[in-house]
Amino acid sequence: MALPRKLLSKDEIVVRHMRTHPKVLLWRILIFMALLIIGAVITVLIPDADWRGGALIALWALVLVAIVPIFFIPWLRWRTTTYTVTSKRVITRSGIFNKVGHDLPLSRISDVQQERSITDRMFGCGSLSLQTSADEPLVLVDVPDVEMVQVEISNLLFHDVEGAVNADPDD
Template identity: 60%
Template sequence: MALSKKQLSQDEVIVRHMHTHPKVLLWRIMAQVVLIAVGIAASVLLPGDWSPWSHLAVWIIVLAVSVPVFLLPWLAWATTTYTITSKRVITRSGILNKRGHDLPLSRISDVQQDRALTDRIFGAGTLRLETSAGDPLILEDVPSVAAVQVELSNLLFNDVQGAIDVDPEH
């Protein structure tokens, strides 16, 4: 869900709005596929005279296991957003309890990028935004991290149009 225009100042422009990279869900998706395959195999292999209660029990178990294995992590991913505007960096997260952080661009003194091997494969990475107060804002699993770092650098040098033009997809 994009940031509401009501939360922006009059001359503030959204440069990029994003979720964390979907790679964080990859193992969860594979586990869910295996779980469904196990449910299908159990439904097929259980004796026919146990039906329909055995099938119902199997799929209730599959559903119960799916909640912590896939559904809750997916909801956490879907509700975690990073928004870069012409004036600040905004983070929002949380399913029931919402957390947010707004960092004015004027407080950022350094932008660092970290990319592990898996991050490089997926084109993601971690941005560390150092502040003058020494309290960094760390954005993990940022998609297209190199382009985001360039956008932030352009914004820090007051080049809003240059930041918008960095990645034509956004």
């Protein structure tokens, strides 16, 4: 879901709108699949008996209850966390029920740093730290294609909107 146009000022251009990298869901997807496989195996192994129907309902209810906190809630959290870089500011939005937003004007950014661990480099993402004069950086974690985002923000800081928009030849 893109940032609604009504949230942008008159001359503002969206340079990049993104979610955190889906790597945060990788282990959860594997656990989700393992729970489904275990449920299917137990379903096949339960003997034909009078209590089989109730046991199957209890088994799949347990699997469903386990899937909600293990996969569904983190997926919703991932789905509702977005970062948007515009020609005038960096916008963060997150939250399932309680929405949290942060708008950082580009004019307040004094330094742009990136950090990429070995796993971040494998997945092509990283953390971006936007330092302000107030010494309270805005840290964007698991930013996809973090190097390109850093270049785009740097171009915007030097008032090169065209260079920021065209920084990524794949877009």
